[in-house]
Amino acid sequence: MTKNIRNFSIIAHIDHGKSTLAxxxxxxxxxxxxxxxxxxxxxSMDLERxxxxxxxxxxxxLEYKAKDGNIYILNLIDTPGHVDFSYEVSRxxxxxxxxxxxxxxxxxxxxxxxxxxYLAVEHNLExxxxxxxxxxxxxxxNGTIKxxxxxxxxxxxxxxxxxAKEGIGTEEILEAIVKKIKPPAGDDNNPLKALIFDSxxxxxxxxxxxxxxxxxxxxxxxRIKMMAEGGIFEVxxxxxxxxxxKDVHELFSGxxxxxxxxxxxxxxxxxxxxITDADNPALEPCPGYKDIKPMxxxxxxxxxxxxxxxxxxxxxxxxxxxSSFVYEPETSLALGFGFRCGFLGLLHMEIxxxxxxxxxxxxxxxxxxxVVYRVxxxxxxxxxxxxxxxxxxxxxxIEEPYxxxxxxVPSEFIGPVLDLCQExxxxxxxxxxxxxxxxxVDYELxxxxxxxxxxxxxxxxxKGYASMDYEFIGYRxxxxxxxxxxxxxxxxDALSLIVHxxxxxxxxxxxxxxxxxxxxxxxxxxxxxxxxxxxxxxRENVKALRKDVLAKCYGGDITRKRKLLEKQKEGxxxxxxxxxxxxxxxxxxxxxxxx
Amino acid sequence: xxxxxxIHIPFCISKCIYCxxxxxxFDKTLSEEYVNALCKELILKKQNIKFLKTIYIGGxxxxxxxxxxxxxxxxxxxxxxxxxxxxxxTVEMNPGTLDELKIHTLIDSGVNRFSVGVQxxxxxxxxxLGRIHNGENAHNTFKLLKKYNLENFSLDLIYGIPGQTMExxxxxxxxxxNLSPSHISTYELTLEKNTTLYxxxxxxxxHFTMLDEDLIIEMYNFAIDYLSKNGxxxxxxxxxxxxxxxxxxxxxxxxxxxxxxxxxGSHSFFNNVRTSNIMDINEYMNSINxxxxxxxxxxxxxxxxxxxxxxxxxxxxxEGINIKKLISSHLVNEKLLxxxxxxxxxxxxxxxxxxxxxxxxxGILISNTIIVKLFEKLEI
Numbered sequence: 001m002t003k004n005i006r007n008f009s010i011i012a013h014i015d016h017g018k019s020t021l022a023x024x025x026x027x028x029x030x031x032x033x034x035x036x037x038x039x040x041x042x043x044s045m046d047l048e049r050x051x052x053x054x055x056x057x058x059x060x061x062l063e064y065k066a067k068d069g070n071i072y073i074l075n076l077i078d079t080p081g082h083v084d085f086s087y088e089v090s091r092x093x094x095x096x097x098x099x100x101x102x103x104x105x106x107x108x109x110x111x112x113x114x115x116x117x118y119l120a121v122e123h124n125l126e127x128x129x130x131x132x133x134x135x136x137x138x139x140x141x142n143g144t145i146k147x148x149x150x151x152x153x154x155x156x157x158x159x160x161x162x163x164a165k166e167g168i169g170t171e172e173i174l175e176a177i178v179k180k181i182k183p184p185a186g187d188d189n190n191p192l193k194a195l196i197f198d199s200x201x202x203x204x205x206x207x208x209x210x211x212x213x214x215x216x217x218x219x220x221x222x223r224i225k226m227m228a229e230g231g232i233f234e235v236x237x238x239x240x241x242x243x244x245x246k247d248v249h250e251l252f253s254g255x256x257x258x259x260x261x262x263x264x265x266x267x268x269x270x271x272x273x274x275i276t277d278a279d280n281p282a283l284e285p286c287p288g289y290k291d292i293k294p295m296x297x298x299x300x301x302x303x304x305x306x307x308x309x310x311x312x313x314x315x316x317x318x319x320x321x322x323s324s325f326v327y328e329p330e331t332s333l334a335l336g337f338g339f340r341c342g343f344l345g346l347l348h349m350e351i352x353x354x355x356x357x358x359x360x361x362x363x364x365x366x367x368x369x370x371v372v373y374r375v376x377x378x379x380x381x382x383x384x385x386x387x388x389x390x391x392x393x394x395x396x397x398i399e400e401p402y403x404x405x406x407x408x409v410p411s412e413f414i415g416p417v418l419d420l421c422q423e424x425x426x427x428x429x430x431x432x433x434x435x436x437x438x439x440x441v442d443y444e445l446x447x448x449x450x451x452x453x454x455x456x457x458x459x460x461x462x463k464g465y466a467s468m469d470y471e472f473i474g475y476r477x478x479x480x481x482x483x484x485x486x487x488x489x490x491x492x493d494a495l496s497l498i499v500h501x502x503x504x505x506x507x508x509x510x511x512x513x514x515x516x517x518x519x520x521x522x523x524x525x526x527x528x529x530x531x532x533x534x535x536x537x538x539r540e541n542v543k544a545l546r547k548d549v550l551a552k553c554y555g556g557d558i559t560r561k562r563k564l565l566e567k568q569k570e571g572x573x574x575x576x577x578x579x580x581x582x583x584x585x586x587x588x589x590x591x592x593x594x595x
Numbered sequence: 596x597x598x599x600x601x602i603h604i605p606f607c608i609s610k611c612i613y614c615x616x617x618x619x620x621f622d623k624t625l626s627e628e629y630v631n632a633l634c635k636e637l638i639l640k641k642q643n644i645k646f647l648k649t650i651y652i653g654g655x656x657x658x659x660x661x662x663x664x665x666x667x668x669x670x671x672x673x674x675x676x677x678x679x680x681x682x683x684x685t686v687e688m689n690p691g692t693l694d695e696l697k698i699h700t701l702i703d704s705g706v707n708r709f710s711v712g713v714q715x716x717x718x719x720x721x722x723x724l725g726r727i728h729n730g731e732n733a734h735n736t737f738k739l740l741k742k743y744n745l746e747n748f749s750l751d752l753i754y755g756i757p758g759q760t761m762e763x764x765x766x767x768x769x770x771x772x773n774l775s776p777s778h779i780s781t782y783e784l785t786l787e788k789n790t791t792l793y794x795x796x797x798x799x800x801x802h803f804t805m806l807d808e809d810l811i812i813e814m815y816n817f818a819i820d821y822l823s824k825n826g827x828x829x830x831x832x833x834x835x836x837x838x839x840x841x842x843x844x845x846x847x848x849x850x851x852x853x854x855x856x857x858x859x860g861s862h863s864f865f866n867n868v869r870t871s872n873i874m875d876i877n878e879y880m881n882s883i884n885x886x887x888x889x890x891x892x893x894x895x896x897x898x899x900x901x902x903x904x905x906x907x908x909x910x911x912x913x914e915g916i917n918i919k920k921l922i923s924s925h926l927v928n929e930k931l932l933x934x935x936x937x938x939x940x941x942x943x944x945x946x947x948x949x950x951x952x953x954x955x956x957x958g959i960l961i962s963n964t965i966i967v968k969l970f971e972k973l974e975i
Contacts, residue, residue: 523942523944523961523964523965523968524942545961545964546808546809546812546960546961547808547811547812547960547961548960548961548962548963548964549783549832549959549960549961549962549963550832550962550963551782551783551785551832551833552782552785552833553832553848553849553908553911554845554848555601555616555653555862556601556848556854556856556861556862556863556864557862557871558848558862558864558869558904558908559862559869559871559892559894561907562900562903562904562907565903565907565963565966565967565970566903566970568963568967569967569970569971572967572971
């Protein structure tokens with residue numbers, strides 16, 4: 001039975017053609033007729049399409065009649081394409097025996113591809129190199145093959161030349177999947193062992209869990225247990241995506257499919273957890289489970305206080321579907337009642353904010369994102385600080401998260417890239433030529449430094465050619481201080497930030513200057529100060545508003561004047577009141593504009 | 596029943612670069628047909644008008660009309676309405692569109708207030724603004740008015756013109772005062788979209804820039820001081836008058852009195868409804884000629900809007916607003932109001948005398964901000 005199953009993923013950089021290739025495979029195997037094909041079926045969330053990335057993993061079962069005359073079941077497990085979701089990627093890869101490594105023949109290997117290819121190698125996956133977009137005039141298949149061999153160290157002598165757009169190479173790819181990727185091991189008669197690689201909440205069905213069965217079998221009526229989280233549930237339905245949802249009687253060892261078991265919260269089904277038979281449990285779970293913690297935090301506040309309840313409901317709904325996102329109520333002196341929210345990364349944060357505003361019609365004010373600091377208090381207690389304004393006055397030490405960043409860049413841009421990493425407090429760990437004109441550099445960097453404008457600047461100094469990936473490597477002690485911003489002598493907690501001591505003066509000056517440009521003139525002069533402790537390190541003034549008057553009001557058109565004033569009043573609604581001051585959203589993100 | 600009448604004449608010889616008011620190039624035939632339509636509209640609205648206390652003919656440039664058209668319009672007014680014995684009849688005019696014959700016609704028709712769009716006595720500024728006259732034309736116009744012993748005339752001046760200096764502003768004010776008008780209006784030049792000036796400043800910011808805010812404030816404050824010293828009362832944000840020469844017609848707008856507007860693009864306020872007429876001249880005439888009122892929009896004023904109007908129109912006047920009246924509307928929280936007023940008084944933006952709340956000179960400059968704050972805090 002299992003000898004005809006092949007489980008595989010596609011590894012590719014954004015825009016290297018992953019979705020188009022997936023479409024071709026679906027089309028070729030008849031999973032969807034051409035008429036049914038919606039372009040790029042796998043990216044089903046609107047936001048995913050717009051941003052051109054895959055956020056949630058999906059799985060599709062294809063049936064393929066190979067040249068040897070046998071029918072094979074091919075399970076394509078899609079992977080998210082952004083560094084924020086690298087843990088999810090690792091769980092998807094762990095569910096496969098092989099992967100297609102798709103590289104754009106005109107672009108070459110990118111950092112993201114490399115990181116995921118390494119992950120696949122770590123999981124002992126069979127890697128099938130696919131050189132895509134060979135139809136492009138700028139394609140350089142031989143150069144690309146060389147790059148893959150040098151950068152990843154895999155044999156590319158049998159790499160497939162393809163153009164997913166033109167349908168070139170599709171059959172060769174399917175044949176290679178059948179011939180090269182091992183069928184899954186495992187025994188239907190062993191106790192159940194199913195790896196969760198995705199789950200989401202459906203309004204009608206509750207939580208739907210996507211699993212790869214490694215051992216045993218699962219069918220409706222069975223009592224299952226989450227080995228890490230501990231929950232026990234009764235299975236009501238199991239099935240596959242072909243790509244439409246289709247119930248089956250039983251899922252066997254080696255298969256990929258869904259389980260529905262009356263689960264109400266997505267947090268009960270953590271990605272990477274192992275499902276087993278509650279009455280006949282496996283001895284040990286699948287390896288590699290991590291309880292993954294948010295890396296980036298920011299505050300969300302409704303601009304109008306009466307929207308607080310709506311915001312809470314909306315966060316609750318989003319949380320149903322996304323266990324990696326956390327929130328808890330917080331109060332800011334400046335902003336009132338809101339929530340501190342944690343995300344896997346900046347993209348994840350932007351997605352959530354956009355969904356809150358778009359799907360729930362909320363007007364939100366967000367504070368600048370921050371990383372989580374580990375602080376050892378004077379009494380030895382270790383706390384995690386997710387909000388700069390909560391950093392204690394005195395402490396023994398403060399540590400910040402570090403990442404190992406891998407950057408790929410054409411050699412002509414290497415100078416500015418090294419300067420940038422230096423400026424961001426980076427330490428170079430590795431430097432190597434890949435091919436004749438590309439360089440791979442590894443840097444250890446504080447996460448805090450790459451949160452803000454790092455990626456954009458990397459792109460701009462390399463004319464868009466550089467790519468980057470990073471992984472968390474732990475906490476390191478740093479010389480950090482809290483920089484407070486005072487408006488008319490009062491600290492605005494939502495503007496506080498934690499910065500490296502060497503950069504504090506510079507940041508203070510830059511930030512006050514930026515704020516001067518952002519805070520509109522008001523009835524009274526506004527003094528903007530930056531301070532470390534009691535010491536003021538920078539000061540700017542916003543002069544009082546001097547002139548705001550309608551010169552003409554005659555001829556009887558009173559309504560137009562009234563509407564002008566009402567519009568001005570509406571504009572103020574979007575401002576956050578802070579004592580007598582009114583601050584626009586941009587003020588709270590000003591820190592992001594400081595280099 | 597209404598006592599205040601506005602008539603709009605949307606024709607100009609040429610458009611000034613800063614103007615976003617409704618006007619079209621003068622065309623004799625069109626203007627004659629238009630005046631016919633005005634007379635018809637007057638009759639259509641006759642039953643809403645009691646005797647008249649003011650008539651204000653504005654534009655555009657009313658004095659581009661021929662003597663014949665002007666006479667026809669006034670004959671229609673005289674034939675259909677009773678005039679109060681102290682009626683104020685104002686006509687707006689531009690130097691350069693006026694000759695002895697026309698003045699004669701106007702005086703014979705009963706016009707007793709002349710509002711002259713001088714704008715500046717500096718020829719370079721006038722040329723820049725696209726005015727069709729120069730300083731000398733302006734002086735000649737006033738010579739004519741004086742010849743007929745007309746004492747109630749007003750002139751408009753503009754400050755904040757790109758390139759204008761404090762000296763040239765003083766020069767224009769002195770010239771104005773020396774002509775001994777009964778009334779002076781000073782308007783800040785504001786940049787409106789869809790004007791030539793707007794395009795000019797957008798396209799060549801190196802050649803043309805609006806004046807610095809501090810200089811504009813200095814010009815405004817100078818005008819207030821200078822005109823006060825010369826016997827003019829600063830009775831509204833942009834208006835100054837010798838005793839007993841305030842513009843009764845305009846005061847009625849700021850007092851929220853009723854008025855009837857006649858003509859394309861004109862506005863009326865009657866029975867608590869604010870209406871505006873169709874702007875397009877041909878559409879306007881077609882409507883009138885089929886005996887249909889040419890209404891473009893009509894808005895019933897809610898108590899809340901009434902209160903807002905009361906505040907923002909009332910605060911334009913030097914006498915300010917009666918807070919007893921504000922409180923008696925029952926739409927505002929008295930406690931909130933008092934706290935708010937105290938705050939504004941403490942900071943020097945408002946003053947309160949015998950129940951009348953008014954803007955200080957400092958407050959006038961940011962009157963929009965103060966008014967909006969009042970709306971906001973009083974939740975209206």
